[in-house]
Amino acid sequence: MKTLFLCFLIQVFFSSADTLPQNRRDGYVHIAEADTSAGILILVNKNLKLPEGYRPHDLVPVEDKYNKGVMNLLRSLAAAAFSDMCRRAEADSIVLWNRSAYRSDTIQAQLFENAVIRRGLKNASRYSARPGHSEHQTGLTVDINSVHPSFGNSPEAAWLRKHAHLYGFIERYPKGKEKITGYHYEPWHYRFVGIRAAKYIYENNLTLEEYHGSIGKEIRDTAR
Numbered sequence: 001m002k003t004l005f006l007c008f009l010i011q012v013f014f015s016s017a018d019t020l021p022q023n024r025r026d027g028y029v030h031i032a033e034a035d036t037s038a039g040i041l042i043l044v045n046k047n048l049k050l051p052e053g054y055r056p057h058d059l060v061p062v063e064d065k066y067n068k069g070v071m072n073l074l075r076s077l078a079a080a081a082f083s084d085m086c087r088r089a090e091a092d093s094i095v096l097w098n099r100s101a102y103r104s105d106t107i108q109a110q111l112f113e114n115a116v117i118r119r120g121l122k123n124a125s126r127y128s129a130r131p132g133h134s135e136h137q138t139g140l141t142v143d144i145n146s147v148h149p150s151f152g153n154s155p156e157a158a159w160l161r162k163h164a165h166l167y168g169f170i171e172r173y174p175k176g177k178e179k180i181t182g183y184h185y186e187p188w189h190y191r192f193v194g195i196r197a198a199k200y201i202y203e204n205n206l207t208l209e210e211y212h213g214s215i216g217k218e219i220r221d222t223a224r
């Protein structure tokens with residue numbers, strides 16, 4: 001009982017009056033720092049936050065031909081893989097392009113604020129991340145073509161679901177996994193993790209959270 005009371009006091013002491021209820025409402029609890037040493041397998045979500053001002057060192061623009069976004073930077077490996085994937089899609093008469101890739105924490109802060117104004121905190125948090133918690137800040141993530149839910153029914157989305165892993169990309173927020181990922185279904189949001197991990201995740205129907213939490217450790221260690 002004494003221990004419980006002590007825990008309660010510690011929690012009250014370290015939580016400011018306005019952040020605690022907010023955390024409970026929008027899913028941000030037990031926040032720790034993301035492991036940037038994991039390289040392209042880095043896990044960033046509502047519980048794992050990038051260090052303040054984090055910016056990958058090897059950002060390059062997405063190939064012009066496959067870009068329509070103002071935010072057009074990806075880490076070099078991801079940019080090359082994205083080009084390969086778009087080229088292969090083209091051969092199947094599927095047109096893919098970057099809509100939004102790397103975002104700094106400053107830009108993410110503005111986007112999140114706007115989303116909260118539009119949708120309210122709880123609903124905004126199902127679609128948009130707080131600064132430091134966005135995968136887009138890793139430079140390994142790309143929103144492809146459309147961010148409308150109907151994109152999920154398009155031939156482009158169907159092609160991506162079937163082929164993206166062959167180029168090292170995974171559908172990061174799949175249907176029915178919101179409780180694990182913390183985000184609503186986003187058929188346009190693809191994350192580069194490298195071909196080996198992507199293939200494993202695809203074949204076992206996992207999220208990146210599940211991959212990190214279980215059997216992926218061995219692969220993760222050799223893929224760094």
Ligand SMILES: [Zn+2]
Pocket residue numbers: 136141142143188189190
């Ligand atoms: Zn996205």
